[in-house]
Amino acid sequence: MNQRKLGILLSYLNIALHAVIGFLYVPILLHFIGKSEYGLYQLMGSLIAYFSIMDFGLSAAVIRFYAKYRALKDSIGMENILAISVRGYGAVTVLALAIGFICYGFLDVIFAGSMTVSEVAEAKQIFLLLLFNIVITLSTMVFRSVINAHERFFFLKGMETIQLVLQPVLVVLVLQRHPSAFSVAAVQTVLNLVLSGARVYYCFHDLHVKIHFHYWNHELFSEFKKLALSVFAVSLIDQVFWKTNQIILGIISGTAAVAVYSIASLIYMNYMALSTAISGVYLPHVTGMVARKEPISNLSELFIQIGRWQYYLLALVATGFIIFGKQFISLWAGPGFEDSYIITLLIILPFTVDLIQNIGLAIMQAMNRYDFRARIYFLTGVLNLLLAIPLGIKYGGIGCAVATGISMIVGNGFIMNWYYAKEIHLAIASFWRQIGRISLVTGVCLVIGYAANMYLLPQRGIGPFVLKTAMYTALYMVMIYVFAMNRTEREKIQATFRKLHIH
Template identity: 35%
Template sequence: MARNELKIGTALSMITIIASSFIQILYTPLYMRYLGPGDYGINSLVQSIMGYISILNLGLGNAMLRYTVRYRAEGKIEEENSLNGMFLVIYSILMSIAFIIGIYIYVNLGKFFGSRFSIEELSKTKAVFLIMSLNIILSFPMGIFSTNITSREKFLYQRGIKLITIVLNPIMGAILMINGYGLIAVTVSTVIFAILSYMFDIVYALKLGMKIKFSKFDNRILREIFTYSFFIFLNVLIDQIYWGTDRVIIGRYVGVGGIAIYSVGAIFNTLYMGFASAVSGVLFPRINRLIVEEKHDEVNDMFLKIGRLQYILLGLISSGFIIFGKDFITLWVGKEYIEAYKIALWIMIPLTVPLIQSTGVSIMQAKNMHQFRSVVYFIIAILNLVLSIIFVKKVGAIGCAIATGLSFILGQIIIMNIYYQVSVKLNMFKFWKSILKMSLPMILTMGFGYVLNMYLIEINYFIFTLKVIIYTSVYVGLLWILGLNDYEKSQIYIWKK
């Protein structure tokens, strides 16, 4: 039963990624049409601010999961119950800190954004901030129930709840927007769905036998937990600086219109990363076993195999977006957002490299060498922050995308590839030789797509769909003939591990 649940849960995860992608594509133009770019920008900005408050989680969720599973495996039920109590106390303290920080941010929103926001925009921003803050603050103590359910491998329940929320939440939002309700009502709806999920988690965790005991806290374990969580927290902080700060900077120096344009471009990269993780997740479990068995040649082969498999999909998406991205944005949200095309490209193209090398992160973690990556990423995240402020003052919203792209090139491509080669002992020369050879079909297909655009110049849904189908067919055909090896062809047939 557990094995079947794992398989069903994995399938639901894949469905959730696909459903989330399509819903976001469908939901965004509705948002633009009924609420306008201003409200869309406000929503994106507040979500970014919430991201900073949420990092107070400190990466403790993974630590709790690790120790809960250990205690249960060892039959230490009392220790597990005390662990639940200790984490509830810790999260309650963090919740109080988040509440204080939230009040401080709320009071100072006008000082920070007032020069670029109208009175109405600032009023809406404050209202949305208060509503979203309720969700973030509650998420701290509620996290222990979700983690406990995860520790029991109840994937079917968790993935099912997530999928239901992802589908129903935007449907309710669309109904509210179409019937004339504004941004505040849509935000309230989103928070209600989140609170309902918390309530289901509490009931289900208690039904599974979760108990909370506020005694016999182990100070040694507490120190271990915070040590273990530090680098996880650092990575979360870095991700937030990368993906959340840009909207805050744009709001400070450009305004909500700039945030809306930037957010449209950023959507493509969010979907891009989602598809990459969907491909890589299939083969990741083998990595740890190969490291333990010291099969270094097989580790190199796995790194190359997964990278090439990811590149098959990402090469199609990125090259297709380069050729047809402007048409898609015009049809999707309108010509006034065409700058989002350049914003997306500045991030998407450099981002492709760390995505097809994401197995390297697992290899470093298995070898306990991931600390270097965390430090490097932190440094270039700060560089990204500084460059974003400089560039956005000169060229507007796209300046943040340029800063992010340049930071990727320096840190995630140049520095990390040298580290992979010298310290992690991955054969990067072989990797890049293979990837560049595999790029030939993509380059030829892009040339074909460019010619296709010259003859099919009308912009409508039929012509766009026709061009995408033709382009994809040519890409697959050339890739099959010129790019794929026997292993990759077998994966396309049966996708076996």
């Protein structure tokens, strides 16, 4: 099995682990530290997440250019681009620290109206710890990018698996003696420090990476800067979509409202991971295709092929959540989180359009045309912010989710599809015809599943929930295989079963 397929499988293993662990982990956290402390931890996490974008898009640029030189077997170029990148990461790490300390001084003012004095004091402690965590991440990010560019996904995703398993175990052990949001942040930071060190060791010991400055290339720097700043701009607006709503709610409504929105956030971030598990490993491959100047028809074929597989999976989760989401949230988080169901749906349904096309983002990065995405994403982010503040004040978390959903369907949906078709020349019309035919099958599954859940199997509880979701998954898989998949996709499924010796 090649590293790309292995990376996808490990990504899905991590997603499954994340879902299972999250199902157990969040109620345990709520039990140990309570709703307010959990909301405080999520609020500080949302605030500090802005510092993660201070990578300034360097990671994507390193992967793109390092993979390009690797495809061209240019070892001098590989060493040179890493030397330039290390200097860049050093600068942004210092900048992150400086801005972090400035923000730290204003936390009292920002949250004075919605938090108690003790909550503000603890928030400041958590903020400093998470800031240190970000510094660790930024200063070693270049090594993660190198491992990605070498397509060593077994190690890269394996480290993520270790973190997924170890972190909740260590957190629970620590919380038994020190039940606080600060303890959660401390465990997260220590584990990140250890795993970051392991990535650095792997790069030098196993990949034999060399970092050496050979020459200054102004044209290369211009291209590198263009891609890096474009990815940075998109990352900045990502925080508007995924974190600012929680900060708005924290300011106007307090930590309880943030906790409700955070439950929805955990669900839609896992939903996003289902898609990026596939597309996330394809940037080095797509960069190689572009470097070799393969025809656009090959890229269109890849775009449609990956999009179909992503849609099969996302449509299962989306329709399943429509049917069983209320029961899931009730079983998982308990009472008081009912709004999380509506918030989740308002975001994941329009978000699906973007997620089944995100291989297009890798194509744009490989072509170094990501600046258009940055400009459109900026405008849609501004739209989200302008809508989220008044809607959040009037309707709380649901209002913020409406703002995000509208913004995504306009920017990531209509405008990006126009660009893919007219400027990149991908076969968008063919893509949507195929997605439309698949949607007819998923629609039938949704109607059958919803009716069965409401009228034939209305029982509640963990046992009936697991049984019903398993039955719906089986129904969906059979319907998709028989009525939606094309011959090539069926042959891939059959080949996989033969390799597993399943008859």
